[in-house]
Amino acid sequence: MLALSDAGPPLLNRQRERTVLDGLLEDVRAGRGRALMLRGEAGVGKSALLRHTLEAAAGMRVVRAAGVESEMELAYAGLHLLVAPLLDGLEGLPGPQRDALGVAFGLRQGNPPDRFMVGLAVLTLLAEAAEERALLCVVDDTQWLDRSSAQVLAFVARRLLAEPVGIVFAAREPGREFQGLAELEVRGLAGPDAHTLLRSVIRFPLDDRIKERILAETNGNPLALLELPRGLSA
Ligand SMILES: Nc1ncnc2c1ncn2[C@@H]1O[C@H](COP(=O)(O)OP(=O)(O)OP(=O)(O)O)[C@@H](O)[C@H]1O
Ligand SMILES: [Mg+2]
Incomplete structure (x- = not known):
């Protein structure tokens, strides 16, 4: 999972990936919404x-979350992690959206909300949050998001058009929900x-x-390169 406070060691290479990510931030700052799946x-x-993306997002508002394997059965748990800091804006949403998101997060009583309405609510919430400063959402380990959160976030991601979001x-393997989103495949180091x-x-x-054998067996996977030689001695 993304250690949020950890700056981490400097990245080797990754020019191609950084160019794509920096371009995305540039677009978002200019008011062109973008979504991307790494x-x-x-360990790759x-x-x-x-x-790197968080570091490069200086001046933007940032919210972030990660899928948590033990919370996969909890509807909207991942979405809640992501948008909790923005919930000040809940009361300003149109009624049906406010109710849907309020019920999803257990802030209101009601029948299980329509996911479409929850999606619209999140879209509005993000757009409102981005009014003052462009907004970057970072969601790691989406393979472990609960299904409702994955569906809603994918729905939102497909609709970020003219918002600075x-x-x-x-x-590792994006779920079906995320089909059709722009992807960037991350491969082992050269x-x-x-x-x-x-x-x-x-x-x-x-x-x-x-x-040579270690290099061949790890296929440039950085985690494997860091871990495999651990047990070796001269
Ligand atoms: N370009 C790089 N240069 C140097 N070290 C790297 C590079 N990329 C990753 N690492 C290191 O490799 C290890 C694994 O990277 P990371 O945690 O980002 O993998 P991951 O793809 O997120 O894996 P997982 O799917 O398990 O979450 C970390 O210790 C990280 O600091
Ligand atoms: Mg990771």
């Missing part, structure tokens, strides 16, 4: 890229960068054959 296997560096998601990362964790000379 997709890639465990999605959260690290989200951290951006949403960047990350997932040879020289994988090499640099490996060298940064090995404090002794390493046989070239073993080094």
